Amino acid sequence: MIEDKDSADKIPEEIAKLLKTQGVTRECEEKIISAFGERGRRALKTVVSRRVKKYVLQPSNRVRWIIVGREEEYLVIPLVKYCSCKDFFYYVMTGEAYACYHLLAQRIAELSGLFSEVRESDEVYDKVIASRVFIY
Numbered sequence: 358m359i360e361d362k363d364s365a366d367k368i369p370e371e372i373a374k375l376l377k378t379q380g381v382t383r384e385c386e387e388k389i390i391s392a393f394g395e396r397g398r399r400a401l402k403t404v405v406s407r408r409v410k411k412y413v414l415q416p417s418n419r420v421r422w423i424i425v426g427r428e429e430e431y432l433v434i435p436l437v438k439y440c441s442c443k444d445f446f447y448y449v450m451t452g453e454a455y456a457c458y459h460l461l462a463q464r465i466a467e468l469s470g471l472f473s474e475v476r477e478s479d480e481v482y483d484k485v486i487a488s489r490v491f492i493y
């Protein structure tokens with residue numbers, strides 16, 4: 358189990374390579390679960406059920422990752438390892454946990470290509486989508 362903060366959502370090179378070349382295979386799933394435990398299992402479930410969306414906004418070309426959760430949609434910003442979910446707010450920001458499973462799901466989705474790409478205008482994103490995303 359990975360227990361240090363810096364590698365909390367860092368996918369080991371071996372798994373990253375498998376995801377890039379073969380996608381989410383059973384072998385990959387087993388390795389992710391053994392590295393990340395329950396968080397890995399939940400992240401995989403999110404990815405294979407296609408609940409990771411990549412918004413490419415026009416004309417700015419901004420990219421926003423949205424994870425469709427059970428009740429809400431969450432904004433994930435990989436660069437700064439941010440997620441707008443409750444777990445992130447209550448446990449990650451307080452240092453009680455290292456990362457939520459949405460951050461891991463985004464990484465798995467990006468590496469394997471298992472995400473839905475949505476092209477949207479900056480205006481619609483800012484007015485409609487961003488306001489729907491759950492943010493504390």
Ligand SMILES: [Zn+2]
Nearest residue numbers: 440442457459
């Ligand atoms: Zn989260």
